[in-house]
Amino acid sequence: MSTPSKPSLWARFRASDLGHAFLRSPGAMIAFGLLVLIMLAALFAPLIAPQDLRDATSFDLMDGFTPPFSANEFTGNFYLLGTDDQGRDMLSAVLFGLRASLIVGICAVALSALIGVTLGLIAGYAGGRVDAVIMRAADVQLAIPGILVALLIFGLTRSLLPTGLRDAMAIYVVILAIGLSDWVSYARTVRSAAMVEMRREYIQAAIMMGRPPRAILRRHLLPNVARPIFVIATINFALAVIAESTLSYLGAGLPPTQPSLGTLIRIGQQFLFSGEWWLLFFPGCVLLVLALSINLLGDWLRDTLNPRAVK
Amino acid sequence: MTELLSIEDLAVEFPSRHGTVTAVEGVSLTIGAGEILGVVGESGAGKSTIGAAITGLLQAPGRIARGTIRLSGEVIDATDTLAMRRLRGARVSTIFQDPLTSLNPLFTIEQQLVDTILTHRPMTRAEARAEAVRQLEAVGIPDPAHRVKNWPHEFSGGMRQRAVIALALCSEPELVIADEPTTALDVSVQAQILDLIRKLAQERGIGVMLVTHDMGVIAQVTDRVAVMKDGRLVELGQTEQVLTRPEHPYSRDLISVVPRADVKLKRFPVAGLGQGADKALEWLSGGSTRREASDRPLVELLDVRQVYGGRSGLFKRAEGFTALTDITLRIAEGEVLGLAGESGSGKSTMARILAGLTAPTSGEMLFDGQAVYDHGRMRHPDIRRQIQMVFQDPYSSLNPRMSVGDILAEPMLHHALVANRRAAQPVVEELLSAVGLPVDAARRYPHAFSGGQRQRISVARALASRPRFLICDEPTSALDVSIQAQILNLMKDLQERLGLTILFISHDLPVVRQMCDRIAVLKSGQLAEVAETETLFTAPQAAYTRDLISLIPAMTHARPSETLHG
Numbered sequence: 008m009s010t011p012s013k014p015s016l017w018a019r020f021r022a023s024d025l026g027h028a029f030l031r032s033p034g035a036m037i038a039f040g041l042l043v044l045i046m047l048a049a050l051f052a053p054l055i056a057p058q059d060l061r062d063a064t065s066f067d068l069m070d071g072f073t074p075p076f077s078a079n080e081f082t083g084n085f086y087l088l089g090t091d092d093q094g095r096d097m098l099s100a101v102l103f104g105l106r107a108s109l110i111v112g113i114c115a116v117a118l119s120a121l122i123g124v125t126l127g128l129i130a131g132y133a134g135g136r137v138d139a140v141i142m143r144a145a146d147v148q149l150a151i152p153g154i155l156v157a158l159l160i161f162g163l164t165r166s167l168l169p170t171g172l173r174d175a176m177a178i179y180v181v182i183l184a185i186g187l188s189d190w191v192s193y194a195r196t197v198r199s200a201a202m203v204e205m206r207r208e209y210i211q212a213a214i215m216m217g218r219p220p221r222a223i224l225r226r227h228l229l230p231n232v233a234r235p236i237f238v239i240a241t242i243n244f245a246l247a248v249i250a251e252s253t254l255s256y257l258g259a260g261l262p263p264t265q266p267s268l269g270t271l272i273r274i275g276q277q278f279l280f281s282g283e284w285w286l287l288f289f290p291g292c293v294l295l296v297l298a299l300s301i302n303l304l305g306d307w308l309r310d311t312l313n314p315r316a317v318k
Numbered sequence: 319m320t321e322l323l324s325i326e327d328l329a330v331e332f333p334s335r336h337g338t339v340t341a342v343e344g345v346s347l348t349i350g351a352g353e354i355l356g357v358v359g360e361s362g363a364g365k366s367t368i369g370a371a372i373t374g375l376l377q378a379p380g381r382i383a384r385g386t387i388r389l390s391g392e393v394i395d396a397t398d399t400l401a402m403r404r405l406r407g408a409r410v411s412t413i414f415q416d417p418l419t420s421l422n423p424l425f426t427i428e429q430q431l432v433d434t435i436l437t438h439r440p441m442t443r444a445e446a447r448a449e450a451v452r453q454l455e456a457v458g459i460p461d462p463a464h465r466v467k468n469w470p471h472e473f474s475g476g477m478r479q480r481a482v483i484a485l486a487l488c489s490e491p492e493l494v495i496a497d498e499p500t501t502a503l504d505v506s507v508q509a510q511i512l513d514l515i516r517k518l519a520q521e522r523g524i525g526v527m528l529v530t531h532d533m534g535v536i537a538q539v540t541d542r543v544a545v546m547k548d549g550r551l552v553e554l555g556q557t558e559q560v561l562t563r564p565e566h567p568y569s570r571d572l573i574s575v576v577p578r579a580d581v582k583l584k585r586f587p588v589a590g591l592g593q594g595a596d597k598a599l600e601w602l603s604g605g606s607t608r609r610e611a612s613d614r615p616l617v618e619l620l621d622v623r624q625v626y627g628g629r630s631g632l633f634k635r636a637e638g639f640t641a642l643t644d645i646t647l648r649i650a651e652g653e654v655l656g657l658a659g660e661s662g663s664g665k666s667t668m669a670r671i672l673a674g675l676t677a678p679t680s681g682e683m684l685f686d687g688q689a690v691y692d693h694g695r696m697r698h699p700d701i702r703r704q705i706q707m708v709f710q711d712p713y714s715s716l717n718p719r720m721s722v723g724d725i726l727a728e729p730m731l732h733h734a735l736v737a738n739r740r741a742a743q744p745v746v747e748e749l750l751s752a753v754g755l756p757v758d759a760a761r762r763y764p765h766a767f768s769g770g771q772r773q774r775i776s777v778a779r780a781l782a783s784r785p786r787f788l789i790c791d792e793p794t795s796a797l798d799v800s801i802q803a804q805i806l807n808l809m810k811d812l813q814e815r816l817g818l819t820i821l822f823i824s825h826d827l828p829v830v831r832q833m834c835d836r837i838a839v840l841k842s843g844q845l846a847e848v849a850e851t852e853t854l855f856t857a858p859q860a861a862y863t864r865d866l867i868s869l870i871p872a873m874t875h876a877r878p879s880e881t882l883h884g
Contacts (some may be wrong), residue, residue: 027335191685208715215673216729216783217702226728230719 011276028311038303045297049106056099057086059268070094075285089285091274100271101289105297107267111181112248116240118186119247123193124236128195128224131201131232135245154253156188168239175261181260183214185250192239200232234312241305245298268294322525323349323372323493327386328366330376330549341367341380349493349525354516356540356557357529358572360798361769362510364549365529369495371528373410374402378626390492396557408438411486415498417478419472427454427481428466431488439567453484457514464845475661482515487518492708494519497529504660505825512539531798533576534828537561545569575803577828579870581751582851586832588800591815592754592808599752599815601745602781615648615684616819617672617787622646622681624667624843641667642678642843651786654820655812656834656851658827658866664843672821673707685787703733706785708809710792715731716764721762722775727749728782749778753808770801777808785882787819796828806833828871831855839863 020026029035048055058065073079075089075097088097130141148156161184168176204210205228213223248268254260255269256276263270268290275286342364349355357365370376372387374396387394389409396402413421422430431450441449452461457480470478479499486494496515500508516539519526527541534542536557543560545553545568553566564570574587594800607716622645624636642664649655659665670676671683677694684690685701709715716725726749727742729735736742745755753774764772773793780788790809794802810833813820822833830837830851837854839846839862847860856866861869 040694191731208711209708209717211675211780212707212709213717213728214675215702215705216732217699218728218732222732226720227717231717 025311029315032307032311034303035307037198038300038307041296041300042304045105045293045300046109046196047100049109052099052106056096057101058096058099060095060099060103066090066094066096067107068094070284074283075289088289089283091283091286092247092278097289098304100266101268101293102115104266104268104271104290105266105293106154107261108251108269108294108297111178111185111251111261111267112244115185115189115247115251116244118182119189119243120193120236120240123190124197124229126190127194127197128201128228128232131205132220132224132228134202134205136199141194148188149191153185153188154250157184157250157254158257158259160184160187163256174264177261178265181251181254184254185247188250189243189247192243193236196235197232197237200235201228204228204231236314238305238309241301241308245305246303248294248301249298268297320351321348321508322351322353322389323527325368325372326386328368328371329383330364330371330380330504331383332377332380335381340383341549342371345385345546345549345551347551347554348545348695349527350525351525352519353491353542354453354519354526354528354540356536356543357546358525358533358536359546360531360542360572360800363546365531365546366497367549369497369527369529371396371410372493372495372673373406373412374399375406375412376668379609407434407489407491409491410493410495411477411489411491412497413482414625415494416502417475417482417503421478421485422576426467426469427473430767431485434485435488449488450484453488454481456487456518457481457484459484460508463707472759475503476510476696479503479507479511483511483514484516486820487522487524487662490522491524493525493527495527495529498531499528500535501530501532505827505866505871506660506869508535509538509871512871513875516540529825532871533561533573533799538871543569545572561675567824575800577803577806577826577832579828579831579855579867581748582831586803586809587805588803589754590804592751595752595811595815597752598745598748601748602784614651616651616653616686617646617649617821618682618684619645619647619671620682620684622668622671622678623673624664625677625679642671645681645845646690647838647845647848649787649821650815651819653836654822654834656830656837657821657823657840658825658830658837659840660825660866662842663840665825665840666791667843669707669789669821669823672705672787673789674702674705679884699733699865703729703783704786706783706787707789707791708773708776708779708793709782711796712769712774712776715776715798716772716779721761722750722767724774725764726760726779726782729779732784735756735782735784745782749782750775752779754804768801769797770805773797773805774808777805777812781816785818786811787821789821789823792825793822795824795826802829809833827866839866 021030053059067082070079070084070086070090071084071094072091073084073086073090076087078085086098087098088101090096091100126141130138161180164180164183165173210223210227213227251260251267252269252272255267257272258273261267261270263274271290272287272294275290278286322648325348326346328342328345329340332341333872345368347355359365367376367380371382372394382396394405428447428450431453432443432446435446436443436451451462451466454466459465459477459480470481473481487601499515500511503511507794512535515526515528518524520720528535530536540557542555543557544551545560545566547568553560553564553569560569561573565571570582622642623640624642625640640711645668657665657668663729671678674690674696677691682689682691685705688698688701689725690701723746727739728746730742736745738768743760750757750759755771759767764775769776769784793809794805797805806829809820811819822830824830834851836848838848839850839860841862847854847858849859854863855867858867
């Protein structure tokens, strides 16, 4: 429905309680600013990166192991963040790595939220046996560390895929592995929120109207339990990015031809003791800033939306 | 009478980023020793804020902007935290509204009383124990020496409120602030608690400030009454005078809308149906094949029995809790049947069965001659459409994430009473104006509306599926008395114009009397009595009904007749 004389989005944001709290929290603003910067850098990586990492002819072995902030002693080419053993520009590698990490993070969070929210809503709405089955499954899943589940899924899919497709499908496998290992927190939160809402009379009214369960779940229940989902998604986003890095670090993630931050850290780590510190340092720093800013933002969001929350 | 509390020109402000709200403005009043001053007004009038200001318990960021509060001549300084702490409990104590939450469930009654006594009075622990028993005895708890060892959950609601009163009085305060002390209680318990407060005030010479929205309570116990409106004191006088000859027009209005227990009025002297209701009524009555009101029952319950929680275990059969026993009840088309009873009597269980939400354990429900339940499920979508409900709590009965227009359009679309959302829009607007809301309400969300307005939306939603049978579960118990009168009028008008059949559930007998043709009284899951309204009030047959009626806080003072039939 259209509303005449709608105030601008910015004006409405400033007037809202969330916007008010945001403009009064320097920490949240800095974290948000950093995150926007990182997102933009990742989005425009092909445009701003000096080298196109996808094109293997663009780098020169002669440029290998150039230290940061200096020119190569043989070729005289300047690299801001140095190069690796192949002569790849680290700045470009970090930008493209960031891109891969963020894509995996966002998709994995979307997947786990989809699964978790759906199961949580069903459990909260139906109660009884359905609820018991879903929540026991969640308990079992929770008893196994997420990274193990991800490794298991990775190993399974890997052995099912033909060799030729492995590298091409790697990113989807990683998304699937992380997404499936992370749905429990959504399911639990949404279930308990849904159980509270189910007792409220507008749900009774919808039942009296004869609305089918699907309509009640989507139209009435989901919009009213949505708030905590965003908080969990923000925090899980940071976790997913780290999980991807961990997987890639363990060699169970993205191949070196399409590096993520984790892949870069794994490669860089091999050269740490031979003095080429920058191969590890810069991807590590970016991962730290990324994870920290998302976490700060997620924590702030949680505390703001739920003032009663005790850490 | 010596002056105990005197408040002069008190103003309380709540600064916020949306501007400063003045909750109390220029209030001056006094309470003498042994006197009960009633403070009455609608929600948001600032009644409770005065009490909070006296005890220094204003919710942040509230503050006293000006004015002085004197207790026995001594000025109370709310900013002196230490002095306030010595004052609270010792000289001024508070009785809160909800006895279920104002006792700490982790301590026995004795521990809570003894703690309070030791904090405020120079006694040894043994003396304090004896004192605790004496205090419980004074508030009328039977066998106090044993009951004092009980936990709060072992007390009934009424006994808990007595314990709360004992807790408030055990430090021998000079002033007691009672904030809606009986609102959460059944009418029979309310009468006892009010008597107790009255008696204790007189015996001990305690000043009582009784904050309430209920004129009946005011009439029953107070000496003087202060009428508040929008933070201001509009009238202060002897209770008898204010009830019989109110000077301020607002007091007159307030008294005129109190449902009377003694006479059935045609309607309250306030508005009912909104402007331009005719078009909406035309739509609402369209399409259905409504017959003339007849003696043929529209709704029937036959030998209905509801048992909760019973199941057969491995070794023994667990006895369930029987919420309803052998209920047989017929509601004729076009009739308004009242369902009265105290909490726990099975009213809500019966409402759920009649609403088609829960199938009874045994017995049958017929709607228009057809069985409603089939293997625990409601059978026909069309029966579902014809039975609708108006809920008790206007704050939880509307989906906060849907616009009012969408809320009203949903039943029409679901039952295919309109072709699409666009076609529903004019009907939504007509419905809104019929229930007395502006047309542009359709675009807004429920949080933008007051309780009374939400209840209007709730009524409109129930009507939007063109029902024949409307269940109203305490539809006005969450509302102020003037708003209650408007909603009751609205429902009466709609009932008359549409020939609706209504089941009106309420614990408030005067309201039931104003609304209903017949009344069913429920007690412990059984029908104590079913009779025509006038018969029930003038010549009640069951002893329980007689008790209930005698306990209604009577507006004993005869009221001016001109305001009633205006």
